[in-house]
Amino acid sequence: MSKSSLFNGFKTLVAKHYGSNTGKMLIHTGVIGWILSSAAQVAAIVINDKIPKEQKMYLIPQEIADAAVNIVSFYAITQTFSSVAKRLVTSGKLLPKSVKDWMSVKGLLGKIGKSTSDIYKAGLSASAKKRLDVFKEGIDVIGTTAGSILSCNIVTPIVRNEIAANRQKTSIAKMNSGTNVVSNVNNVKPKREFIARPTLQTFTNSSSLKI
């Protein structure tokens, strides 16, 4: 495949999937954003010469685990919010007055309002469909944004803090018992500085930049 047809294929793909769906785009680019930022965090550890190899073996899986929590939480919550928002509109449970009135006049209200109903199959006119599309797009963006706020700003920080605190506790316990691989490695003098504040290191490494 030539470069130009590959480029055209990419443009067509973007137009097809996101040409009329902002909510879907926000979720997918959000997930890609989390993956890239997590990859950057992992890469930052990998290329950091000041961190000994043995510590990297501990820090890299830790960073990957954090990334998994962030990504799964973002996708699951935001996707659910977006789906609920869209389904409420397509089932006819959440409608603008203009569309509801039009359906009432046409005697179509009996075809909607159940969780399995599909308003788009109820026989909407072109103008009613257009009004509904505009409304659905807005509700979808509101749902997606609410889901993102809940996942990124409430659920993820709480879960992350919980995990980081447990790790910190385990690390301190292991260090005190002298069995910690990480702390044993740091018995070498030049590496002393890194374990001088093990709690902080463990804690600060557990959060990633959101791009």
Place this chain on the structure above:
Amino acid sequence: MTSLSVNSISSAARSVTGAITKAVPAVTVNSRRANKTIAWIGKKISSPQNRLILGVSALLSQPFIDLNNRKVDEDTRKISAARTVAKIIAGTLTGVAIRAGCIKAIDAFSKLPAQLAKNVKNPKLKTLFTPEAALTGALKDLTHYKKALGTIISLVVMTFTNFLIDAPLTKFLTNKFVDRIHEKDKAKAVKLQTNKEVSHE
């Protein structure tokens, strides 16, 4: 994420969606103003605005979550809250600016043939990112397409700026905030000591 976990998340989301749709009573949005606002949100809110909303709400929630994390000591709580604030400020500033910039850039090079003046320079360049569907007339509104493509391009740009801008800016701001916290703690300790001495006298 593996396809298995994506599928299980999607099927869980479907089940939750079905249950909520069933439980929620029918609602009609009667207010003209509310309907206008919903339409405006769907048309105008895209990734830069979404990132800004996330950043502002993050500032209102995340530092307090960190400060109330009773599982770590007070010093760690303060430092982590300082880092969180720094990270949010740096991430939001660069995130919003780069997304908006990339969308604007894509907009300049995604013109429809009908939008081009007859003697425009470089017409090929002006339609560089225009999809074939728009050139053939099948896709008439490019607004969402341009925002989506701009956001995708911005993600590529941010892979680099994450290292070049976000990380150093986060570090700089964190150090500033931490210094401030230490200064305040020091002043508090001095004040406490002075009070003790006064009470002894």
